[in-house]
Amino acid sequence: MLLPQVGEAGQEKLLAASAAVIGCGALGTVVASSLVRAGVGRVKIVDRDYIELNNLQRQILFDEEDIARGLPKTIAAAEKLRKVNSQVRIQPIVADVNPDNVEEIIGDVDLVLDGTDNFETRFLINDACVKHGIPWVYGAVLATYGMTMTIIPHRTPCFRCFLAEMPVPGSTPTCDTVGVLGPAVNIVASLEVIEGLKLLMVREEELHGRLIYVDAWASTLERMELEKRDKPCPACDLGQFEFLEAQQGSYLTRLCGREAMQVNVRGEVKVSFPGLAERLNPVGRVTFNDYMLRFQVDSYELTVFPDGRTIIKGTTDEALARTLYAKYIGL
Ligand SMILES: [Zn+2]
Numbered sequence: 001m002l003l004p005q006v007g008e009a010g011q012e013k014l015l016a017a018s019a020a021v022i023g024c025g026a027l028g029t030v031v032a033s034s035l036v037r038a039g040v041g042r043v044k045i046v047d048r049d050y051i052e053l054n055n056l057q058r059q060i061l062f063d064e065e066d067i068a069r070g071l072p073k074t075i076a077a078a079e080k081l082r083k084v085n086s087q088v089r090i091q092p093i094v095a096d097v098n099p100d101n102v103e104e105i106i107g108d109v110d111l112v113l114d115g116t117d118n119f120e121t122r123f124l125i126n127d128a129c130v131k132h133g134i135p136w137v138y139g140a141v142l143a144t145y146g147m148t149m150t151i152i153p154h155r156t157p158c159f160r161c162f163l164a165e166m167p168v169p170g171s172t173p174t175c176d177t178v179g180v181l182g183p184a185v186n187i188v189a190s191l192e193v194i195e196g197l198k199l200l201m202v203r204e205e206e207l208h209g210r211l212i213y214v215d216a217w218a219s220t221l222e223r224m225e226l227e228k229r230d231k232p233c234p235a236c237d238l239g240q241f242e243f244l245e246a247q248q249g250s251y252l253t254r255l256c257g258r259e260a261m262q263v264n265v266r267g268e269v270k271v272s273f274p275g276l277a278e279r280l281n282p283v284g285r286v287t288f289n290d291y292m293l294r295f296q297v298d299s300y301e302l303t304v305f306p307d308g309r310t311i312i313k314g315t316t317d318e319a320l321a322r323t324l325y326a327k328y329i330g331l
Contacts, residue, residue: 018042028115030189112136126159144217146188184216261321269308
């Protein structure tokens with residue numbers, strides 16, 4: 001409140017505001033932590049994943065005990081952050097953000113912040129945010145560099161104005177192939193949150209209005225002008241939300257940063273873990289808690305969530321992943 005940029009009035013606006021952090025990995029943990037410490041009144045944290053040892057290098061809200069307890073990222077993050085500020089309403093959601101649920105997830109917040117690690121989810125967030133007129137802040141980090149931009153639907157260029165099409169799979173480097181410098185993440189996440197706070201405090205004239213590119217190793221920060229293309233943007237000019245309207249059945253996703261596949265299930269599913277554990281016990285090692293069931297068989301590890309979504313570790317082969325899913329989970 002001592003800062004003139006915030007003041008008592010700004011702090012009160014933050015308290016009355018809400019934000020969703022999509023993805024609670026490297027960027028998302030820093031973003032969520034900063035929002036809660038800043039006193040943003042309600043913070044939704046959405047992530048599909050559980051915590052692994054290699055995450056601890058950069059995902060600042062997690063520790064070894066969380067891994068031993070088998071906690072999903074959002075649950076562990078919420079536990080920690082409730083100890084930081086018990087007056088903030090923290091809403092953890094264990095889910096894969098997809099065309100079926102994204103509008104519900106973002107529909108009741110003032111702001112969305114990007115903590116994802118893939119283009120598909122960002123295009124989906126962009127479609128949903130443009131459709132509902134909700135501002136969002138894009139952020140990405142890879143190796144030692146990262147970038148961020150702030151999108152206010154119909155007032156600034158949107159993510160599809162900036163990047164018209166999804167990059168062809170395999171055409172861009174990922175954290176699978178190049179790694180990430182831990183502290184580089186914190187810089188980009190902080191830039192995202194600062195923009196977010198300006199938006200929530202209604203100080204839009206102070207947004208940077210650029211694409212910011214940071215190289216943390218070289219200690220450089222560049223600000224690039226964003227211009228709309230000549231061609232109309234499908235999302236913000238034409239209202240064609242192609243990612244939001246994507247029709248798919250149960251489908252597979254390759255998970256960034258590790259040898260794993262995810263099977264997504266559409267529709268209402270509620271898995272009974274005790275029942276599934278009983279069926280799987282004779283064939284492999286099974287453990288479960290309230291949030292997920294883990295099943296180890298041969299060299300594979302299957303992690304099942306209550307909505308049927310399953311992460312299969314130990315393969316990136318689509319056909320094999322489908323087979324393992326059908327054989328053991330078979331929803
Ligand atoms: Zn656009």
